[in-house]
Amino acid sequence: MVCRKFAQSLSRAVDTFGSQSWTQCARTARRSLQPPTSRCISTTVSRPAEIETEIQEPFTAAKPFDFEAEIGRKDGGKKDGKNILRTLRVVPASPSYFSAKPTFTDDFLSLSALLRKVATLPTIPNAEAPKVAWKTVEQYRIMTNEPVKTQRFHKMLHILRRLNCIHPQLMPEEVVEAMKRYKKPSQPGDVKPKPGVIDELGRAKGVGRRKTSSAVAWLVEGEGEVLINGQSLTEFFGRLHHRESAVWALKATQRLDKYNLFGLVQGGGSTGQAEAMTLAVAKALLVHEPALKPALRRAGCITRDPRKVERKKPGHVKARKMPTWVKR
Amino acid sequence: MPSANCLRNFSQLSLDATAHSTAASRFLQPRVACFSTSAARYANPQMKKKGMTAAPKKGVKTLNTKKSKGASGADAGKRPAQGERKAQRKRIVLSNNNALEVSSLKDLTKTNVLSEANEGLVMGLPEPVVDALRDVEAFKTTQGWSFFRRPAVLVRKEAIQLAKLFKAAEEAAPGKDKKTIRRILTGNRMSGKSTLLLQGLSMAFLRQWFVISLPECQDIVNAHTDYAPLEGSEPTQYTQDTYTAALLSQTLKANKAYFENAKITQKHDLAVPLPAKAKLSDLVAIGVANPEASWSVFKALWTELSQPGQPQILLAAEGLSHIMQNSEYMNADVKPIHAHDLTIVRHFVDHLSGVKQLPNGGVVLAATSKSNAPASPAMDFRIKSAEALKIQTSIPQWNPYTNGDARTMEALKDLENPKADLDILEVGGLSKEEARSIMEYYAESGMLRHQVNDGLVTEKWSLAGMGNIGELERASVRARI
Numbered sequence: 087m088v089c090r091k092f093a094q095s096l097s098r099a100v101d102t103f104g105s106q107s108w109t110q111c112a113r114t115a116r117r118s119l120q121p122p123t124s125r126c127i128s129t130t131v132s133r134p135a136e137i138e139t140e141i142q143e144p145f146t147a148a149k150p151f152d153f154e155a156e157i158g159r160k161d162g163g164k165k166d167g168k169n170i171l172r173t174l175r176v177v178p179a180s181p182s183y184f185s186a187k188p189t190f191t192d193d194f195l196s197l198s199a200l201l202r203k204v205a206t207l208p209t210i211p212n213a214e215a216p217k218v219a220w221k222t223v224e225q226y227r228i229m230t231n232e233p234v235k236t237q238r239f240h241k242m243l244h245i246l247r248r249l250n251c252i253h254p255q256l257m258p259e260e261v262v263e264a265m266k267r268y269k270k271p272s273q274p275g276d277v278k279p280k281p282g283v284i285d286e287l288g289r290a291k292g293v294g295r296r297k298t299s300s301a302v303a304w305l306v307e308g309e310g311e312v313l314i315n316g317q318s319l320t321e322f323f324g325r326l327h328h329r330e331s332a333v334w335a336l337k338a339t340q341r342l343d344k345y346n347l348f349g350l351v352q353g354g355g356s357t358g359q360a361e362a363m364t365l366a367v368a369k370a371l372l373v374h375e376p377a378l379k380p381a382l383r384r385a386g387c388i389t390r391d392p393r394k395v396e397r398k399k400p401g402h403v404k405a406r407k408m409p410t411w412v413k414r
Numbered sequence: 415m416p417s418a419n420c421l422r423n424f425s426q427l428s429l430d431a432t433a434h435s436t437a438a439s440r441f442l443q444p445r446v447a448c449f450s451t452s453a454a455r456y457a458n459p460q461m462k463k464k465g466m467t468a469a470p471k472k473g474v475k476t477l478n479t480k481k482s483k484g485a486s487g488a489d490a491g492k493r494p495a496q497g498e499r500k501a502q503r504k505r506i507v508l509s510n511n512n513a514l515e516v517s518s519l520k521d522l523t524k525t526n527v528l529s530e531a532n533e534g535l536v537m538g539l540p541e542p543v544v545d546a547l548r549d550v551e552a553f554k555t556t557q558g559w560s561f562f563r564r565p566a567v568l569v570r571k572e573a574i575q576l577a578k579l580f581k582a583a584e585e586a587a588p589g590k591d592k593k594t595i596r597r598i599l600t601g602n603r604m605s606g607k608s609t610l611l612l613q614g615l616s617m618a619f620l621r622q623w624f625v626i627s628l629p630e631c632q633d634i635v636n637a638h639t640d641y642a643p644l645e646g647s648e649p650t651q652y653t654q655d656t657y658t659a660a661l662l663s664q665t666l667k668a669n670k671a672y673f674e675n676a677k678i679t680q681k682h683d684l685a686v687p688l689p690a691k692a693k694l695s696d697l698v699a700i701g702v703a704n705p706e707a708s709w710s711v712f713k714a715l716w717t718e719l720s721q722p723g724q725p726q727i728l729l730a731a732e733g734l735s736h737i738m739q740n741s742e743y744m745n746a747d748v749k750p751i752h753a754h755d756l757t758i759v760r761h762f763v764d765h766l767s768g769v770k771q772l773p774n775g776g777v778v779l780a781a782t783s784k785s786n787a788p789a790s791p792a793m794d795f796r797i798k799s800a801e802a803l804k805i806q807t808s809i810p811q812w813n814p815y816t817n818g819d820a821r822t823m824e825a826l827k828d829l830e831n832p833k834a835d836l837d838i839l840e841v842g843g844l845s846k847e848e849a850r851s852i853m854e855y856y857a858e859s860g861m862l863r864h865q866v867n868d869g870l871v872t873e874k875w876s877l878a879g880m881g882n883i884g885e886l887e888r889a890s891v892r893a894r895i
Contacts, residue, residue: 309872318843318879318880318882320603320878320885333877343872
């Protein structure tokens with residue numbers, strides 16, 4: 087990048103014009119007229135912050151001063167070492183060293199520079215961008231060991247999200263590398279469940295849960311026969327509503343006459359059992375026909391209902407109910 | 415709470431207990447010894463007086479949620495007369511004027527009732543048969559007759575099996591070896607056992623058999639009618655005069671065609687004199703009019719029916735498990751009377767178990783119930799072993815730790831014998847074609863407002879537990895969502 091290259095060229099210049107530039111004060115005085123972007127001057131090569139992936143920042147110390155060589159080169163050992171030391175100033179690795187959060191400031195500046203560079207690339211809407219789990223502010227604080235304010239971190243996240251919206255086909259490698267530093271180690275979609283298989287008897291298995299019930303369903307091609315725990319649908323579920331719930335995945339996709347269903351349900355009450363069957367049947371059906379997933383999602387057969395009985399609290403009669411208010 | 419109570423106790427210290435100040439406080443407080451206040455305090459916690467809250471301010475309306483006890487609430491509506499509610503509950507409605515007439519509906523006739531060509535069709539019941547079925551109380555309040563213009567039945571696979579049995583009994587009747595076919599109808603709840611029994615009854619009525627039907631076995635054994643020991647019976651049997659009279663009256667009404675020209679051929683000794691040139695119907699009418707003679711009249715009727723040349727007989731009963739255990743009646747030693755010791759039940763069970771054969775051949779039909787049925791482990795065991803015989807699996811073992819009724823085991827032991835005539839007739843689910851046929855009938859009657867296509871039929875068939883007809887009706891006619 088600009089500052090880094092500038093710094094590198096400068097350090098090269100320092101090596102060549104050793105006599106001129108080894109005193110830092112002279113250099114800074116000369117360079118005070120430069121624009122603020124070129125402030126990155128140090129005795130070391132500036133750190134490529136955006137490439138690093140380790141949690142803790144690697145620290146590169148400044149080059150050791152070789153006083154003898156310097157002295158010999160300059161004026162043949164006329165001056166002694168004490169004078170040289172007096173003129174020496176240590177320059178920190180980062181130009182933001184004197185800010186309270188140098189790493190964060192560097193990160194922010196480098197990301198802003200990167201965004202300025204790639205701002206003209208075509209973008210896709212935020213909703214269509216690939217889902218990324220960014221590091222939380224806590225994780226970032228631990229990584230940098232700096233007290234980063236939440237609001238500032240969110241400002242950085244804005245930049246990152248904007249970078250993530252670049253059209254995937256035109257996404258520069260540079261940006262991908264830069265974003266890697268701010269992503270969580272595990273990303274959504276990393277863990278993919280094993281695809282279901284149809285066994286040698288033509289059965290597809292699905293498991294579903296609801297409240298405290300759990301159900302296992304096996305689907306085979308057939309003509310609409312249903313057995314749950316060895317009983318027919320009417321014997322097992324007294325209510326018509328529960329029967330419809332149990333086979334809803336098949337009914338909503340007009341597959342009721344195409345498959346035979348065997349189910350095992352346990353735990354909970356009849357509503358829980360019926361709705362656990364819904365999920366189990368839907369999963370088994372997806373093994374047979376994966377293309378039905380959107381239709382099943384619209385029918386509400388994909389998402390597990392996470393609601394459970396709320397726990398009772400002390401001082402309450404039930405979860406939320408308070409004892410009757412008595413005047414005295 | 416330094417209240418009046420406290421002060422009163424103090425005052426008691428100096429007072430004699432008898433010289434208590436007020437009578438009222440004596441009722442409220444137990445007598446206490448002086449110098450001890452605790453018992454009195456703790457034993458009777460002071461109840462809050464009613465109306466402690468301040469009186470409402472003048473001109474402020476207070477909410478009164480109590481219903482006024484005055485004249486307004488009491489006689490708001492007219493109470494139903496005695497027996498009206500029961501009549502409402504037991505009323506059997508066989509037609510619905512709002513339902514559409516099904517133009518394609520054909521009636522069952524004497525010629526086509528036993529034909530196999532009817533399979534899978536919905537057939538109407540002709541008017542005289544409906545009357546006869548009403549007389550023998552074959553229609554139940556729980557069945558959905560009231561949804562349709564007139565009673566009609568689906569001729570399902572099991573009905574065809576039943577028709578074949580009737581045909582076999584009829585074909586054997588003219589020959590020497592008469593056939594008594596005995597069947598027990600079993601199946602899931604709402605699978606149509608009672609309706610199949612009704613179909614059997616209508617077949618018998620149409621083929622002009624003689625029908626004796628026990629409409630509900632519970633009514634025989636639940637001790638709601640009078641009973642008396644039968645003289646000269648060993649071990650003692652019990653007659654139920656009122657019930658027998660009612661049964662005779664039902665039989666008389668239902669078999670009107672037979673009684674029109676049936677004559678008395680035998681000599682009977684009855685307690686009541688019989689007029690000269692009396693017909694058989696007069697004999698039965700005597701039994702109806704004089705309940706104390708009803709059992710002897712029933713026996714006389716049976717003797718008449720046993721003569722050669724008389725029609726075949728259909729003996730039918732519903733709710734079999736009620737008569738396969740002790741009845742609610744008590745004997746003189748206050749021990750329960752077994753149902754098989756009641757004369758009517760004995761008569762039926764003897765024919766069901768094969769102890770006696772129907773004299774001119776015929777069919778004995780008994781329907782089990784799954785909703786109103788006391789537990790009868792012995793009967794269930796026998797039925798299970800019959801099912802095992804049918805599907806050729808191992809016959810179940812009797813669990814020696816259950817209390818089985820020995821007489822039931824004995825009566826139904828033919829179920830385990832593959833050669834015997836006694837068997838079960840399993841009423842299962844409808845096939846999809848049958849389901850389609852009945853659903854088309856529903857749709858044509860205007861009770862199912864949906865186009866009957868394959869999708870709907872399979873959906874309802876599956877939801878009805880693989881074609882359980884009661885559930886099918888419930889899902890398509892009763893529950894209109």
